[in-house]
Amino acid sequence: MIKDNQKLLNRLHVVLDGIVIVFSYISAWYLRFKSGIFQLDPWFFSLKEYAKILVAIVPVYLLLYFLFQLYTPKRVQGRRLEAWNIIQANGIGLLLFILGLYLLKYSDISRTMIFIFFCVNVFVEITVRNLIREGLRDLRRKGYNQKHILVIGYSRAAEQYIDRIKANPEWGYIIRGILADNVPRGGEYKGVKVLGRTENLQVVLPENKLDEIAIALGLAEYHKLAHIVGMCEKSGVHTKFIPDYNNIIPTKPYTEDLQGLPVINIRRVPLSNPFNGFMKRIVDIFGALVALILFSPIMLAVAVIIKVTSPGPLIFKQVRIGLQNRPFPMYKFRSMVVQEASAEKAGWTVKNDPRVTPIGRFIRKTSIDEFPQFINVLKGDMSLVGPRPERPQFVEKFKEEIPRYMIKHQVRPGLTGWAQVNGYRGDTSISGRIEHDLYYIENWTMGFDFKILFLTFFKGFINKNAY
Template identity: 50%
Template sequence: MIKENQKYFNVLQVLLDLVILIISFILAYTLRFDILKDGIPYFTLLESLGIISLSIPFYLILYSWFDLYSSKRIKSFSNEALVILSTNIIANVLFIVMLYLFKEMNFSRKTLFFFAAINCTLTIGYRGTLRFLLRRYRKKGYNLKHCLVIGTCPMSAHLIEKLQAHPAWGYNIVGCVRSDSRKSDAFCGYRILGDLEDLSCIFEKYYADIVMIALDETQTDKLGLLLKQCEKAGIKTHIIPYYYKYIPTKPYIDDLDGLPIIDTRHIPLDNLFKACLKRIFDIVFALIALILTSPLLLFSAIMIKLTSKGPILFKQERVGNNRQTFYMYKFRSMKVQTDEEEQDKWTTKDDPRKTWWGNIMRRTSIDELPQFYNVLKGDMSVVGPRPERPFFVDKFKEEIPRYMVKHQVRPGITGWAQVNGLRGDTSIEDRIDHDLYYIENWTFSMDIKIILLTVFKGFVNKNAY
């Protein structure tokens, strides 16, 4: 029933998206030519609608491609909003290219801008409202997925804990199936309905939409039989692998002539197209950033010269992509030091080496602006794990598991760890966890999200020394 409801719900969303696209353009056209009276329209509203309708398939295809029509039970709304924003940018760029190719120069570009802004607002608004209503609906006990948990081990307990912590996901645990020798009739507050050998009888007696199998490594020999019983009963099955701690959240599975192989550290940016897309974006963004911040760059250079002796720029060796070293540029914020003096020392809160203007630059991240030059050179990316000095890389790789994985992508000016407050004097382990999450889950929309968070959260950071 739930699967059938999801189909109807998806059709409803496609229709709503289509209606909102049309309404958004009508509003954009009206705003431009009737309310603001900004110019005289070359095309009538109906003619413009006929032309803009050619772009509507782009939107629906991109929405589907970015998985906006699947279940939203466990998906983040912020990611959904970013996908909608990214789709509008991509679809408008494609439409403008199409107008250029067909030499149609009279279609209003300003109306397209209004159209994208209104469509983003309306689409995000209605989807956010739907999500809010669905979550409230599920919290009240409706539209639930009835879930049977197979396993009574620590991993099963961890699964139940997650499901209990997120009632908006809408999972109702009907009970558990015993997988060990315990004699109790309950597990984590839920009734034990029987043993593994009783599974077929349990299916006949109790209704479940989905089975979640969470067994430890000593019981994997029973997995094949359990799956056959679940398939025989026609029940959807999810498996929580006992080795989940050793693989990424989205493992990549390749096929070796019918033999599935799990890539334990799949990196999306290994894909040539995705890497090229990110590199093109980096170059364009860095050029725009350097142009827009040029007055600030000039002012900072003058202030550095007036407040201390030495060069304006400071370069320091860092470890980057594929463990290759490069020189990262910053505005000099400290008194001039020898290489030996600065190579193995952290900057502290009241570090006497800092100049007063240098302290301001560090607090406001102005000292990082020259790194856009590193982005143009190809040493760095706009978004990525922050690079570290060779001395600390050699130190941390022995102390922190998976530390060196961060060097499989270009380092960044800002990153997932930084927008989550992990900057300066904060946990290296937490930073690495966030860096690895970024590396394994990279999407273009995630880069946009991190850039927006960097801007909206501000460049001032209390941990930046």
């Protein structure tokens, strides 16, 4: 059973972490006193003297790792979250280390060496855990260390759950089958068969061959939920609930405890937190200033070419809808011939559009026409990262056709976004773009912004759908 494998893996992981801590500590001592990188004090304790402190360091750090959930299964845990937890645990460990030395009056211990230990331990810990992650995923792809799951109920949520598991074999999930009352026995979805009715759980569970039960009932069958959960909990099998209204609640719902009554907030927007908004704004201003300085030679060259090759204004201003549904003028290098406002609003630019100038075709394809929007970022109309803004007429159209479309206006629009680095630019699926925008809005972190900016350099500049 996978439970036994997980227990063994956790124990081995604790031992390995202990080895990593000792290795990092000794490496820090050598770097400080033997490498020649740092000036050597006229006196210093030997490695043997420093090693005595490890008796306290190792158990304290292992306890911190446990408190920061670094021994939870890695099947679907994100790398960024794990790395952040490692940094936090080591940061607190560093503070406790210094506090302990102060209280015990160990004033001769090198503070530089302690800081080196922090850096080395974080780096080695993250590296080792990523190697373990890749090793486990490779084993699961080959059919080892599998987790056996039974799905209860057939619904849209069940299909989406199966889709994701089939698309990610490295998670090591094997779906044994489906029990459902609304689909006849023998039916199947992507190779997963319906084995019988939900009441067959009373026969299946005593066999003790399952690691998890995934309840994915349709909305019309929620009256059965308490009975099914009761059967699962009697067997002790770990049970998950996959709601059939996931298109309504966010991916990371914010739940309040109202005197024992769980209350789910329909929309969680991390950027509504004033501190998060302030930090993002600081990054936007700094990033926009750096970008304007960095790209100024390119922008100057493009400005000259536009002026020489096409009569009309250099900058094209177009009204877009931004934060809290407020319109603002978005700046772009002009890439088309000058035209009447009514003609400009007529629709999308199409392939081989005669209105696009030769230099316009190039700057649209390479996204250089978007560079003046760094001014919009400085003004506060836009952010470096966020959902792309649309024109008013398209906002009116899409808000009637696409559920949750207007949620994107709860944050500042961006120069680039999660949808854009995933290929949703130009003439692509609006619903797919909105799904990515909503994921970004609900899961925003500063690290997520940096990831999108990094990916933009490889996936975001060249746009095959830009005409």
